[in-house]
Amino acid sequence: MQGLFVGLTTLDFIYLTERLPQTDEKLVAADYTIAAGGPATNAAVTFASLGNTARTISAVGSHPMASIVRSDLETYGVVSFDLDPDRPDPPPVSSILVTPPTGARSAISINATKSQLPCDRLPENPLQQIDVVLIDGHQTIVGAEVAKQAIARQIPVVVDGGSWKPGFEDILQYADYVVASANFFPPSCTSPSQVFSYLQGLGVPHVAITHGENPIVYWSRGTSGKLAVPSVRAIDTLGAGDIFHGAFCHFILQESFVEALASASKVAAQACQSFGTRSWLKGRSQC
Numbered sequence: 001m002q003g004l005f006v007g008l009t010t011l012d013f014i015y016l017t018e019r020l021p022q023t024d025e026k027l028v029a030a031d032y033t034i035a036a037g038g039p040a041t042n043a044a045v046t047f048a049s050l051g052n053t054a055r056t057i058s059a060v061g062s063h064p065m066a067s068i069v070r071s072d073l074e075t076y077g078v079v080s081f082d083l084d085p086d087r088p089d090p091p092p093v094s095s096i097l098v099t100p101p102t103g104a105r106s107a108i109s110i111n112a113t114k115s116q117l118p119c120d121r122l123p124e125n126p127l128q129q130i131d132v133v134l135i136d137g138h139q140t141i142v143g144a145e146v147a148k149q150a151i152a153r154q155i156p157v158v159v160d161g162g163s164w165k166p167g168f169e170d171i172l173q174y175a176d177y178v179v180a181s182a183n184f185f186p187p188s189c190t191s192p193s194q195v196f197s198y199l200q201g202l203g204v205p206h207v208a209i210t211h212g213e214n215p216i217v218y219w220s221r222g223t224s225g226k227l228a229v230p231s232v233r234a235i236d237t238l239g240a241g242d243i244f245h246g247a248f249c250h251f252i253l254q255e256s257f258v259e260a261l262a263s264a265s266k267v268a269a270q271a272c273q274s275f276g277t278r279s280w281l282k283g284r285s286q287c
Helices: 039-049 066-075 140-152 168-172 192-201 240-251 257-271
Strands: 002-006 010-016 031-037 053-058 078-082 093-099 104-109 132-135 157-161 177-181 206-211 214-220 223-227
Touching: 002 039, 002 140, 002 240, 010 066, 031 039, 031 066, 039 053, 039 066, 039 078, 039 132, 039 157, 039 240, 066 078, 132 140, 132 240, 140 157, 140 168, 157 168, 157 240, 177 240, 192 206, 192 214, 206 257, 214 257, 223 257, 240 257
Parallel strands: 002 053, 002 132, 010 093, 053 078, 132 157, 157 177, 177 206
Antiparallel strands: 010 031, 093 104, 206 214, 214 223
């Protein structure tokens, strides 16, 4: 199966630390790792790890640090298309602190706020041989165009609703599946019920809201419910949502909506039991 993942690619510097630093304090990290990051990018790596072909469309550029991003994606079998290959500026960088015992993470990043690009940067025939599309909303204009083309070709569109972004409604109108976090609040929405109503009003047929270690709440063509997720001792929750989305894209091509949510939650739970967004792949058992 082949998946297309459209949105953000960052360079992530991830540190494991016993606690967060206080003002004007320096801490020595217990461990660290560097990897390409971003919702669509981590999802693509996960999708590829499940035996599929994954492609990304994002902005990386020509800065020397971009070579680290490309090398990481090549290592995990992800084919990347750069919307802005000649940009000399560094790729978006994220600095993340992961703290035990819960594996909670704190992050600062510029995301794609300085790298929004128009549709004419898209490759020719971006959906050729594609079975599923995921869009994370960070490249709003490009994402909306890809989603529009996917719907015309009857290719399922999955939207990663991590947090609300201006222009997201232009993408959501084409979504078959919206899998959102508990922090996803469209304009005027302050509760999960309002989020469900908003997305239903846009015609989205399948919606799920994840709540970390708490049950997933879902709505699917008039049927609603809750789905328990695996209970694990989390070491690092960084990228858990991204990994969930990449696994969901794999399973939704084979299973029902609720079954795909359950299968994806098992993969995400496995990833939370090791530090960083890549080490879980080394000894991964098939789920």
